[in-house]
Amino acid sequence: MVDTRTRAYHIGKKPIDIERQGLKEPKAAAAAAAGHNAAVLLFIGLAMASFLASLDGTIIATAMANIASDFKAQSEMSWVATAYLLTFSKFSDIFGRKAMMLFAIITFMAGSAGAGGATTMKMLIVFRAVQGLGGSGLLSIVLIIISDIFPLEDRPKYQSIIWSVFGVSSVVGPLLGGVFVQQISWRWCFLINLPLGVVTIASVLLFLRLPFARQDLKKQLARIDYLGTAFIIGSIICLLLPIAWGGTPEHPWDSPEIIGLFYTAVLLIGLLMWTESRAVEPIIPPRLFLNKAVTVLFGVTFLTGMTFFGVIFYAPIYFQVVMGVGATMSGLHLLPMVLGLVVTSIASGAVLNKVKDYRIFIWIGTIMMSVGIGLCMLLDADSGMGQQIGFLLIVGLGIGLILQTVMLAAQAAVDKDDMAIVTALCGFFNSIGGGIGIAMCSALFNNHLTGRFKTFPLDVLAVSMKYNIAESITAVQELPPEVKRLVIEAYVDTFQFIFKCITPIACAAFLLSLFVRKLRMLDPSEIVMAAV
Incomplete structure (x- = not known):
């Protein structure tokens, strides 16, 4: 793919600059064609990643009744969905697009394999949280990469395709989940991600070549907003737990556990606001809320x-x-x-x-x-x-x-x-x-x-x-x-x-x-x- 401003190809084994290398038109056209093909193949992989991450949010909707019944844990089934929504990441600016994309895919696949092989409801919930970490990373990094590899005038076209991918996954997810439950097993709602994830990894390894200014690892780690991340995850968990548990015989609304968790959530949210106002690279910039x-x-x-x-x-x-x-x-x-x-x-x-x-x-x-x-x-x-x-x-x-x-x-x-x-x-x-x-x-x-x-x-x-x-x-x-x-x-x-x-x-x-x-x-x- 050619950037019309620098005339450099950013996708392929290495960037090609026509003007600097003095390539003649036939060679330039061949290079452009190769770059275009690589861009298309990479975009297919990115679309597959978006499809996987968004599909997994809806595919279990029709399978949850069977999952809960198999584990005899209807009262815990909401956590299978909630755990997938808990986590998110934003480290591609620090460690590079390719490294974080691969990390997100591998994490997502590991969570999928664990969820597909889960033997208890608690085990399933834990691996759904691992899936959520990878899935949220996939969704955000894909969008960043699209803005990196396509020129400004072409981005709306490719972005609209990603919108369609989200729409298709919303339709396919519940149907596919129902088919797996009735024809094979609900475990395939998670295992299906493994072969599809391999395709995504291959496209990223072969075709994603984005410039990245590497830093010393200590400097990279120093840029991470550890406290902000910890307070976000902690406050969400402390908020969700009492909402899900409250009102049961084991945990009445006025029980010390429920009240304590609500107070802890409020405290952590306050600490989050204080931390983010002082962070060098905050995850949630407080200025936006002004x-x-x-x-x-x-x-x-x-x-x-x-x-x-x-x-x-x-x-x-x-x-x-x-x-x-x-x-x-x-x-x-x-x-x-x-x-x-x-x-x-x-x-x-x-x-x-x-x-x-x-x-x-x-x-x-x-x-x-x-x-x-x-x-x-x-x-x-x-x-x-x-x-x-x-x-x-x-x-x-x-x-x-x-x-x-x-x-x-x-x-x-x-x-x-x-x-x-x-x-x-x-x-x-x-x-x-x-x-x-x-x-x-x-x-x-x-x-x-x-x-x-x-x-x-x-x-x-x-x-x-x-x-x-x-x-x-x-x-x-x-x-x-x-x-x-x-x-x-x-x-x-x-x-x-x-x-x-x-x-x-x-x-x-x-x-x-x-x-x-x-x-x-x-x-x-x-x-x-x-x-x-």
Whole structure:
């Protein structure tokens, strides 16, 4: 690939400068063709990396019921999703793009292999966290490399392809997870990453050649924001644990453990703010939060993440338990939402050039998201296909209008030097919102369902305990008819309760979006991709 300003080829075994080496046109054309082919092959590898990392966030949605049932650990299943959203990294500027890209892929593959071979739920959760470390690194480094290897005028084209990859993974993930569960094993939801990861490693080793000014290892290590990283991870864990555990017989809301964890989270967040204000290269620059528009947009994407991940995680369980469909069919039932998300994500980019106001899309999106989730409160055991498709389609259309537009609005609210970090933080807050949303829904789900089970007659409760339905979701379909009817009613009431709790969060996202001021429109060449 040729950089039109320096006429140097940056991809291949070594850079080629036509003007300095005095290459004649035929040789120059051959070099350009070789560079172009290498760029295409490298981009395929980068797209594969993005697909892997984003796919793994949704592929387990339809497999979770079977995973929880196999390990008899329904109460812990939310951590399989939450652990993947906990970690992130940003060290490519310090150690170089290629080294960190390879580290992220290998870490992701190691986590995938461990998760695929897990023998306990706790083991699975630990390896999902390892996957999260690698996956978050993949998403961020891919976007940085694209900005490095492609000239300014070509970046929007390649960035739009990456957007499509995210969209495709949202559609393929739940379907593929369902197929693996029913046809092979849920373990292939993780093992599939191994052969695909090898392709990505090969493309990076063969074709990624970016200049990097190497530093002494001590200087590189000194640039890492250790305290900031530790306080971020610690505060997130201390926040998620009490949300997921609180309200259970073992951990009442007023128990010392729950109160202590909440206080510790607040303390760590305070220490994080103090540390980042003094760090040389902070992970989260405090100056960004002095910008009102940016802070509001971070809040909107955080609340949207809580809503989106809560729905996409528990909707398949509703279809499998209440509607009695298999894992693959539950993935098909999610198609209206994910297709709606993809359609409005792409369409909003085209229409935005004519409307020229980010706020309109965010307002419409948050309203549709709120309405769609509110309508989901009506879903029960007798809901028809029209209701199921229509309600989730509205949710997806709304979320699709929000995610990309919030990122673009945040970029428009800052100087060019801060566009990359504000983009990364949009993805970060969306993921953290998703983790908290899943943990919150898990606590509400388990507490409410347990409360409903306690109202059962003793004979029904005895049968339920025999089948261990509290920890094995798939056992519901094996219950005797009369007991099954009562259990499904309890699940329906619990799912409706979950949607009642998520709806105000979606409405809060709309109310917060009203405080977004009108922002300048970005030129296409200024756009930086976000991993959301």
